[in-house]
Amino acid sequence: DTAVSQTPKYLVTQMGNDKSIKCEQNLGHDTMYWYKQDSKKFLKIMFSYNNKELIINETVPNRFSPKSPDKAHLNLHINSLELGDSAVYFCASSQVLAGVGEQFFGPGTRLTVL
């Protein structure tokens, strides 16, 4: 059973397009995240949702809009894609209410904007 899953694994698209990435976790966690990993492998937090409510929103262009239909899902929609959006996007989840909060990551979505 995959704990944190993301689709698609790879996404190649043209500049200006709109695309979505989906994430699901079956760990029963209360918090989900989106991270961006650039070409230098730096991991940066983008968003965090706790029980469907946005709790972290780092300095991310408003072309990026997360949506959490329920606490097991966190999707990321990106409008008007730019070349600089090319990166690997990781979804993660954690059980913050347990007081520890270590994150479990999905396999990543490699986005390439042409």
Place this chain on the structure above:
Amino acid sequence: GQQLNQSPQSMFIQEGEDVSMNCTSSSIFNTWLWYKQDPGEGPVLLIALYKAGELTSNGRLTAQFGITRKDSFLNISASIPSDVGIYFCAGQSSPGKSTFGDGTTLTVKP
């Protein structure tokens, strides 16, 4: 925001050697986490540390939570080729809010 300095940035070692990497911060953290990322995969949690001074092992891996709460190290003993990957530290000041180091890329030569 909080910054983590992770070093070294990369390591090239011979199979069988021991490895040591560390993270330091100007801020105090309540939890230290160590992750490994294999190529094409997401980071996988190796060790979690919850108390200052705590020393925890997971097989050939040993990690310590620094007594000042501003640093942590990870040691790998008797490295093998499958240890290759990127190792990340992460500090948490509150549950779920991780600040990640920039990673240590480990290459193991057989």
